[in-house]
Amino acid sequence: MSKGWRQVLVCATLAAGVMLLSGGVHVARAEYGDVVMNNYADGAGMRPVVFPHWFHRVRFRCKVCHTDLGFKFKAGGNEINMLKIIDGQYCGACHNGMVAWSVENCDLCHSAKPGTPTQAHESTINLLGRSAMPAITAPAAGLTTARPATGDKK
Amino acid sequence: MKHRWIAGGLVLVALFVTMTQAQELPNAKAVYETTCAACHATGAAGAPRTGDVSAWAARFDKGITALYASAIKGTGAMPPRGGNPSLTDAQVMAAVNYIAGLSAKPGASASAERKSAKPVETAKGGAPVAAEAAKGGAPVAADAAKGKLVYQATCAACHSSGLAGAPKLGDVAAWAPRVKAGTQAVYANAIKGKGAMPPKGGNASLPDADLRAAVEYMLGQARVETAAAKPSASPVPAVQTPLAGPATAASAPAAPMPERAVQAQESADPNSFNRLLPAPARRNRPPIEDGIHDPASPGTALLQPPLRSFQSLPRSNLGNYVDWVAALGSKRIQPRWDVRDPNAQAAVMDLNIVREVKGSMNDVVFPHKQHTEWLDCSNCHPAIFKPQKGANQISMAAIMLGQQCGVCHGKVAFPISECRLCHARQKSVEARTTGGGKP
Numbered sequence: 001m002s003k004g005w006r007q008v009l010v011c012a013t014l015a016a017g018v019m020l021l022s023g024g025v026h027v028a029r030a031e032y033g034d035v036v037m038n039n040y041a042d043g044a045g046m047r048p049v050v051f052p053h054w055f056h057r058v059r060f061r062c063k064v065c066h067t068d069l070g071f072k073f074k075a076g077g078n079e080i081n082m083l084k085i086i087d088g089q090y091c092g093a094c095h096n097g098m099v100a101w102s103v104e105n106c107d108l109c110h111s112a113k114p115g116t117p118t119q120a121h122e123s124t125i126n127l128l129g130r131s132a133m134p135a136i137t138a139p140a141a142g143l144t145t146a147r148p149a150t151g152d153k154k
Numbered sequence: 155m156k157h158r159w160i161a162g163g164l165v166l167v168a169l170f171v172t173m174t175q176a177q178e179l180p181n182a183k184a185v186y187e188t189t190c191a192a193c194h195a196t197g198a199a200g201a202p203r204t205g206d207v208s209a210w211a212a213r214f215d216k217g218i219t220a221l222y223a224s225a226i227k228g229t230g231a232m233p234p235r236g237g238n239p240s241l242t243d244a245q246v247m248a249a250v251n252y253i254a255g256l257s258a259k260p261g262a263s264a265s266a267e268r269k270s271a272k273p274v275e276t277a278k279g280g281a282p283v284a285a286e287a288a289k290g291g292a293p294v295a296a297d298a299a300k301g302k303l304v305y306q307a308t309c310a311a312c313h314s315s316g317l318a319g320a321p322k323l324g325d326v327a328a329w330a331p332r333v334k335a336g337t338q339a340v341y342a343n344a345i346k347g348k349g350a351m352p353p354k355g356g357n358a359s360l361p362d363a364d365l366r367a368a369v370e371y372m373l374g375q376a377r378v379e380t381a382a383a384k385p386s387a388s389p390v391p392a393v394q395t396p397l398a399g400p401a402t403a404a405s406a407p408a409a410p411m412p413e414r415a416v417q418a419q420e421s422a423d424p425n426s427f428n429r430l431l432p433a434p435a436r437r438n439r440p441p442i443e444d445g446i447h448d449p450a451s452p453g454t455a456l457l458q459p460p461l462r463s464f465q466s467l468p469r470s471n472l473g474n475y476v477d478w479v480a481a482l483g484s485k486r487i488q489p490r491w492d493v494r495d496p497n498a499q500a501a502v503m504d505l506n507i508v509r510e511v512k513g514s515m516n517d518v519v520f521p522h523k524q525h526t527e528w529l530d531c532s533n534c535h536p537a538i539f540k541p542q543k544g545a546n547q548i549s550m551a552a553i554m555l556g557q558q559c560g561v562c563h564g565k566v567a568f569p570i571s572e573c574r575l576c577h578a579r580q581k582s583v584e585a586r587t588t589g590g591g592k593p
Contacts, residue, residue, distance in 0.1 A: 028445030029436055031460050032473040033566035036446060047448055050441075053566045054474050058463060058487045061500060062562075063530040068493060073533075073561045093493060107453025112446055121446060122473075124564035125556045 034121040035075045036112050048112040069093050076118035182248035189238040190249050192466075199231040202257075210257040218254060222247045227346055228353040234346060240462055301371025304364045308357045313372065316434040318350040321376075324423075328433040329376030341369045350465075437475055438464055472569050479524050502526045508579060509548070516577040 033053035041048040056065070065071045069090060072078055078090060085092035085103055094100040101108070119126050186194075186204075193201035202209035213221055225246050228234035235241045236249075305313070305323070312320035321328035332340050344365055347353035354360045355368075440459035441447040447454045460474070467486050470477040481487045492498035507520040525534070535541040538561055546558075553560035553570055564570045 029439045030444040030446035060489045061491050062528045066533050067530040107451050111451045111453045113448040120565045124554050
């Protein structure tokens with residue numbers, strides 16, 4: 001490892017430490033839309049998965065994954081596991097060594113800090129949940145049903 | 155046995171070399187098209203146009219080696235490696251050769267070739283820069299007044315406002331890692347350029363001493379506040395660090411001083427702008443320092459840093475700081491509509507839906523076009539929005555909780571703080587005076 005890289009690394013860890021110690025207004029600065037999936041990973045002794053939305057939307061329209069591959073619009077809501085992926089479902093539709101690199105590159109997906117909760121990073125829900133409402137995991141479900149669709153504005 | 159290994163290694167190396175050489179020509183064209191053409195095809199920012207023999211003649215006269223060096227280090231408005239730091243020296247040189255092939259006078263190419271036979275000294279590791287820096291390291295610290303003048307003339311264009319991710323003057327937090335790296339390192343970057351910053355801040359005629367004065371002035375500004383806030387506790391660093399030689403600069407990052415960094419943050423001016431917002435320099439961090447990826451994971455370092463992708467895309471103010479719709483519209487990105495078929499086309503529907511809203515807020519214009527370029531009808535209809543006029547009750551509260559538009563906006567599509575991207579149509583005067591479009 002060259003000196004330059006080591007400096008970068010040290011600076012990075014220091015910066016991360018500073019952010020954590022200083023009360024953490026913005027503890028993490030990952031990309032908007034990055035999805036952390038930790039349904040099973042921590043329990044299985046793996047690092048949670050970070051899905052970089054931005055990287056994939058450069059290459060595919062939303063429709064490809066959210067219609068053709070059946071990903072629901074919900075962080076952690078798809079109950080993906082490695083068996084399904086190896087069977088060619090979800091991530092496995094591309095990450096099979098043909099469209100994209102294959103599943104034996106565990107660390108490229110399972111790269112989050114251990115213990116990172118499932119989230120759509122920097123999302124409004126996530127930000128609201130962090131500051132005001134601690135348990136906001138399933139509040140919104142009732143909102144539309146509680147309010148019947150009473151006509152509307154044109 | 156050992157000899158056989160060595161022989162095998164040599165064969166492999168030889169094979170590799172021949173392969174890379176064989177690939178050089180197509181590579182050069184690809185590098186030119188992806189990186190250089192942005193300016194050199196059009197002549198943007200004063201770049202000499204490819205094929206413009208007279209514009210290039212003077213440059214060829216200095217020798218192709220000099221051209222390589224300027225292409226690698228950047229020159230004038232041209233950033234190092236044409237703004238694509240992922241290019242290797244060999245790729246940059248190949249692209250220069252490619253341009254030279256298209257822009258040289260028929261007779262001149264021979265001499266250019268002859269000069270190119272010389273090894274490229276300037277390209278390797280910035281040796282002259284290091285020498286200059288060593289020369290300038292020991293003598294007196296340039297006086298602050300001069301540094302300020304240079305700063306105002308050249309650096310302030312970006313560093314006063316934080317343009318293009320430049321750390322703002324006096325932003326202690328943003329400068330902290332640079333202060334830590336030492337004057338020497340910052341000065342070297344200022345000469346060579348770094349990221350979006352062109353060499354010498356784009357002012358190639360700036361004498362090195364002036365540049366150094368400006369660097370010290372800016373570093374001083376970042377330090378002054380720290381020192382001023384805690385004069386009794388640590389007056390030493392403020393005095394010591396400007397004179398830090400390469401030795402201290404190298405050892406500094408290894409020293410355990412998170413506490414000092416915390417102080418630097420806490421003692422930042424309480425009345426400063428955007429005190430709690432992430433500084434522009436902290437946007438789009440590479441995975442290894444983004445706080446979510448585990449730097450200890452072997453995969454993290456292999457992931458693409460977002461900025462490498464984003465630097466060629468139109469920017470926006472929030473979210474990923476990328477205007478994705480514009481990126482798609484301008485074909486800077488060409489995401490597939492089908493997993494396997496690269497030619498499949500989206501079924502775009504161009505239909506605007508106007509929703510009149512309560513209160514004084516502008517009415518919402520929903521453009522089907524931008525949505526159907528990315529999405530299939532079934533993504534939204536009928537589960538999220540009933541495909542029927544008047545059948546959907548939409549509220550900002552629901553959107554903020556991730557329902558309706560909030561299924562994407564506020565998670566991955568542009569965030570809901572960009573009110574006017576949706577609330578785009580001004581109400582008529584009557585509607586405004588009678589209290590909105592709704593009874």
